[in-house]
Amino acid sequence: MIRVLLADDEPLILAGIRTVLESAGDIEVVAEAGDGRAAVEEALRHRVDVALVDISMPVLDGLSAVEELARQAPGVRAVVLTSFGVESNVQRALASGTAGFVLKNCRPEELIRAVRAAYEGDAYLSPAVTRMVLGMVTPEPRREAAERLAALTVREADVVHLVAEGLSNAEIGRRLHMSEATIKTYVSRVLAKLGCVNRVQAALLARDAGGPPPRRRPPER
Template sequence: MTIRVLLADDEALVRAGVRLILRHAEDLEVVAEAGDGAAAVRLARAERPDVALVDVRMPGTDGIAAAGELAALTPAVAVVMLTTFGEEDYVDRALRAGASGFLLKDCAPEELIQGVRAAAAGDSVLSPKVTRHVLDRLRDTAPAGDPRGARARRLIGELTAREGEVLAMVGTGLSNAEIAGRLGVEPGTVKAHVGRILAKLGAANRVQAAIVAHEAGLSAPADSAE
């Protein structure tokens, strides 16, 4: 099955580079390109891509605002933010807006291709160079008595023991297949668990669920960590 991709970046050279990389994958097709967030939303509604690669900072409607609109208007489109190292504050806001994850603009071509495939499959896309820093910062900067942490713990209290175990692994950035391998079950079983977890947490995607896990201080078993 061909994965349809929308590119949104105000720099034509960046779009050209990403397009060239994606052309090397037979299962990926760039169906539309936008130079700002407003155009990205408009084209996403018209073209219905599977994945939208969106730059964090663009003129007019920026990538964060576009991610929020896309999550609300076209929830079937997985939004992956393209960013540079050091923009963690922007990434935090984008993830909360409903983005499926983020990739660094200087990531390896294969990482970009695999990231698009993962997003299309419903997995989170978190560049390993900055993921731990972003999520750890969310946890470490939460003050004592932070209502977000209290709310996260209440939400997690609604999960079954197995769902809590799966959520902890989601919080480390593991894919469904990796979690299945650690639990000794089928990936489809993990996918069903994740679906129930998202519903109980009120999370739009597994990235938002991972944030809840970190806000609650939930940690995965030692052998699940990288």
């Protein structure tokens, strides 16, 4: 079972998310919190796998809670709950190592996929969330971004640009005719080469580079 913490200061939202997640069968909500400080304490107390954290909370905001979790419990994968057009600290969330962003009005199956992806070391970013995040963060100069991506092989570049489209590992695998496990390995390798904390940062870098690079190297075998 995937052990999950829910953190939101609205009881009705907490109840709704719990119902959705526990309907999955492999997810157990083991703790809830109504503020960021309590979220950190409960995550540590219950040794959760995934923390689903709202940004706007009292005592300690969600982003501060995610940063605190990264320091005290780096094994906890944090997924941020957000809404269109209201977040001004996306860059801060990315730097903290947030596993992903989920819209509060997403479909139930998306929420379940987000938790499973985070648990598996991935991040779930629907195309809508990816577009929102990419549109809110100031671009890195194109030349610098392109130079960083130039270190990738052709296949790694293919993968990172599909990540930027908001595709999951399974979807990328189908697109490139490769197994999901192989794509997961590629994503890990790409993040290490680019010095990115997570898929969101890699997606931003791909956006800033202005599109896929010329295919000057032969594909990997």
